Amino acid sequence: MVTTNIDPCRHRAVLFDMDGVITDTASVHAAAWKRLFDRYLADRPRMPGEDHRPFSAADYTRYVEGKPRVDGVLDFLGSRGIALPHGSADDDIGLETGHGLGKLKDRYFRDALASASTLLFGDAVPLIDSLRRHGIRTAVTSASHNCARVLEQAGAAQLFDVRVDGVLADELGLPGKPEPAVFLEAARRLDTQASASVVVEDAQAGVQAARIGGFGLVIGVARTGPPSRLLEAGADVVVSALSDVSVSESIERRLSEVPDGLDRWNDIVDRLQGRRIVLLLDFDGTLAPIRNDPTKVAMPLKARQVLQQLVRTCPVAILSGRDLQDVRLRVRIDGLWYAGSHGFELAGPGDEPITQEAGDSALPDLDDAERLLSSELEPVPGARVDRKRFALAVHYRNVRPDDVDHVISTVDRIGDSFPALRTTHGRRVVELLPDIDWNKGRALRWLLDRMGFSGADVVPVFAGDDYTDEDALREIHDDGIGIVVRSVEHGDRLTWAHYSVDNPRALSALLARFASLLGTA
């Protein structure tokens, strides 16, 4: 389960989208759009180049969700080769213009709304109450012209300090999402900076708008579908319910706020004084730079030399998402401990794997998922299905941008069909893993025990670059030193690390300082 936190020390306001986040009305909109478009496409004489297939759930997500009504009409029909005039607000209902068909959709929506009973999601009020108790102001920010009506009917009109809806946006001439104007207007009315405000959204267009607007935290809400479409649109985190959002002072920071480890070497030395160091290092993107072809990755010479020095004076473990055997062959240094498949496979300095049966029961599902994914993604140029013993990685680094959504949603769909598996995301890779409470963080702690290094005099030092490494960074946050390797791909995401470095080469330079300190250089 993914959870996230809103920090009253950093976040002064929270802007909520309404449909699908606060009120259970996204499905009412989706049904109204379908009624409109299916009838329109069935009645319209077919012209060359037009696609008259029925409106689908994917069309809703891609072309209309979160957008102003007229944009939704024109964007969806445009995707089907049908260019209608924009029209004007005076157009008759049903006229073949953006406004005319938009009005018809609105009639269908209101018809359905009139018979809807419970509109408010049960998890909305507890979160908003908690925000209020912490002095955080709230806004509802919706493209809908029915926003006030829906809130009234849901009994939620009093929940928000500010409302910026489709009616106000029209009055002010604000463009709709994915432009950030409505969010920025709400932040202005709440008297807060975008960077100190949180946006909570369920639509890709809304997430994009919040990202473009420079909002401090963008929380995606995927109550039913997969989280990946919102992550790809730029959400910092995607939860499946508002009950997964807490409000308290937190210690995660933005990458840009984390001090550079080389600059703060003296602080690190202070923290190491008199303690036994254990080094735990991720491989791809951390020791070795990212490459387009995962099979071509090799340990850089500098990293190899420094690890060879370090292993003579302190325990060193490699914690990788790669298959155990794969990462061992790439590192090839005697005396190291290893965790492969994101911690599901473990090995000591000898050749024998350490028994850890956490993922065994998921093996048949991984086999079946591998067969399905290999055949479904075989036609997608650049998609690469990589089986490890306890994980299945689908790489999309070399996939055309237009095919990326398809690849991710295929993995999500197939992953969802196997109860024993869960989905994780990394750098241009989506992976299926055994769905048990085990990750790099748990594996790290388990390895420390196994290595005989678990006392208060031990300081675990972990370095990693990716989302899955955050489990390990979080695990050692209170008793160790966490180092994150920055990358352009991760922008300014949140991290549990204490220090950062620019790239794998800078990490090797930092590790060389550890080697000097330990007296081996």
Ligand SMILES: O=P(O)(O)OC[C@H]1O[C@H](O[C@H]2O[C@H](CO)[C@@H](O)[C@H](O)[C@H]2O)[C@H](O)[C@@H](O)[C@@H]1O
């Ligand atoms: O935990 P790690 O050691 O960092 O492994 C995570 C994944 O790393 C590899 O994929 C990543 O690196 C590739 C080579 O540079 C790159 O092409 C890909 O886009 C990255 O996601 C590895 O291939 C995966 O199996 C690991 O899970």
